[in-house]
Amino acid sequence: MSIKTANLGFPRIGRKRELKFALEAYWAGRSDEATLLQVARDLRQRHWRLQQEHGIDVIPSNDFSLYDHVLDHAVMVGAIADGYGWTQGPVSLHTYFSLARGERGSDKADCGCANHQGVGRAALEMTKWFDTNYHYLVPEFDAGQQFSLTENRPLDAFLEAKATGIHTRPVILGPVTFLKLGKARDGSDPLDLLDRLLPVYRRILAELRGAGADWVQIDEPCLALDLTDRERDCLTRAFTAFAEAVPDLRIMVASYYGAYGDNLATALALPVEGLHVDGIRAAAELKQLVTQAPAHMTLSLGLLDGRNVWRADLDAILRELGPRLKDRAGGQLQLAPSCSLLHLPYDLADEVALDLELRTSLSFATEKLEELAVLKAALGGNREAVETKIAASVRAAAVRRGSRKVHDPLVGGRLAELTPEMAKRRSAFAVRRPLQADHLALPPLPTTTIGSFPQTAEVRAARAAHQRGELSYLDYRAFLERETEAAIRWQEDIGLDVLVHGEFERNDMVQYFAEQMSGFAFTRNGWVQSYGSRCVRPPIIFGDVSRPRPMTVDWAVFAQSKTSKPMKGMLTGPVTMLQWSFVRDDIPRDEVCRQIALAIRDEVADLEKAGIGIIQIDEPALREGLPLRRADWAAYLAWATESFRLSASVVSDSTQIHTHMCYSEFNDIMPAIVALDADIISIETSRSKMELLNAFGDTHYPNEIGPGVYDIHSPRVPEVDEMVDLLRAAAERIDLSQLWVNPDCGLKTRAWAEVKPAVANMVAAARLLRQRLAQTDGWRISA
């Protein structure tokens, strides 16, 4: 039996986020194209070498991207709409970043080209990659879409690696997943385009074969989703075409994030040489495949969790797997992470501040590579050589299981005493509504924002200086107070109705809370790409979660004391805290979520006690956490909505609870949204021109809604008229008395120069409509 170690993809952002800084310098006009491309080349080479040094036999290429691998793929096959400056041949960086980030219509483009006269192009839509916190750019197809190979990116990557002496396995996004992730502008099914797309793939593959590639990895993670017969057919057709075109190029089909399940027969029947299985999300299926997959098939076993940071108990894996392998005597095996390592931080080297016990239990991308090498040695009959490493992994697992830091009897006790009443508001919305209206006294179409204001370089620098010990706590706090107060004055000046404090004190909406709760640890350098140059440091939930002391009350009280307008308290909800963290794997996720819910509930109670009358609990990750398979939805939605209500329902009827969700596909989960029973929900709708609201209108959503009228992902400042139009479109779907006026999301990634005019325009739009409302005594939508 031949056993190799294989990797499916490596983080791109760089150990010190080199790619982030190179991109941002380029966009700001502080560096040029050659410099950016050189940084990218250096990163690729460093990552290839690192994998080689760690004993990885099958090293991926073309897993790197300057912004997003789905965008790279769209650009490669020529799926580029008119107006982005491309007609044929290689795609310029200018076009590439215009698609990724949009362009301002004014004198200066947002693309980094210092002299470019921007034509005002919207960015492609961004959405979540499967159930992760990574965002991809949604490819858009025309009805008459033609594809052409603009440049063979996998070939270029393969040759680049080859020139440094490393033979790689290029990664290519599969045609069915690619089309399924995209959308046709005319609403037709993108899969109709498959036959036009396949020739491009055939050429990519043939050129790779010609250049000496022996294997390619074709990612089809759509195999982890519920597929129609037609979609399965498309997969069969595509891979049959590849096998015919390049019979001597071996293909590893990779699906991950879930089981093949009812798609397994389709996957096994593909005329390919290899199949990857996610042994973490689909442990039973992995075992089944080891014994049942056809003997000629190279199995890639996803043994290590590519979505989580826990060090594996290598002995447990070997005990499970070892005996089964005799069924594959003479076969080919690859030992791999469950999915690409994209979702993990680079390495543990800088995490010197972590509790030693915890650090010993962790494994980031680089450490996963080492674990794979140990497994290979042991399975290859060389166990003695790695025995001490295996023993160390067993000890680490035992320490984690037995740790007193993990178990908190008080938390267990509170969970045991949960009652259904605790997850229910005292009265129905119809009763709460007049009570809240009474003491808040808001106008119709109340205006507000989602919470954060620009995290300027100055704000981040002050926090960094404070962390380095160069700015005292008192000075840092005074600085934040000045920022907060200035933001409050400005909100009052432009006439917003419900104010926010601006979140200047927060590094991130999840990490900020994690740092103040027990049971969470956080890293110094554990950066993971979220989209483009934006990164997060997901906290690590290692133990029972609780909230030792109030987290936001001081800031909320300070902010409220500076204004007579209502000030919203601002919290991150339990599902989002869970979804955007690395979660312990020794107890069920729903239990962890309830623990967090109780911690937030304590904060909600304290905010109310401190006189805060409106509290927003953000749950932008509720939709992202939805299981990939419909059959698992109901169970998830039940505990997710219960957790939200558990955190919110502690307040009296007159306290107003808001929630906020962005990027949400609501159609499928409306009953769950209703079940949250938030008094107000703000959502992202501006890019979809309020279509998203159909779901709310059609189901007669009972509570109030703030559909976003300002697209915060673009540097463009929306005009008053545009927002009036959007509000009109909203009023066609939702009763005016239920509507609020707000942006799509928080404004932390924007600059004040954009935010100030945009929010002022938004307030003007609301006022204009109120006036008309007063004049017509009931506003006629057709007006």
Ligand SMILES: Nc1nc2c(c(=O)[nH]1)N[C@@H](CNc1ccc(C(=O)N[C@@H](CCC(=O)N[C@@H](CCC(=O)N[C@@H](CCC(=O)O)C(=O)O)C(=O)O)C(=O)O)cc1)CN2
């Ligand atoms: N966790 C999470 N997931 C999310 C979102 C979110 O807000 N949080 N929003 C959605 C969109 N995703 C986003 C993800 C990240 C960012 C973002 O702005 N990230 C920042 C980092 C935020 C942060 O952690 N900031 C820290 C650390 C900042 C930093 O890099 N400091 C420098 C020093 C800075 C200086 O000296 O000026 C350093 O450590 O080297 C802080 O402010 O304290 C970035 O990449 O630049 C925005 C949106 C979906 N998923």
Ligand SMILES: [Zn+2]
């Ligand atoms: Zn948001």
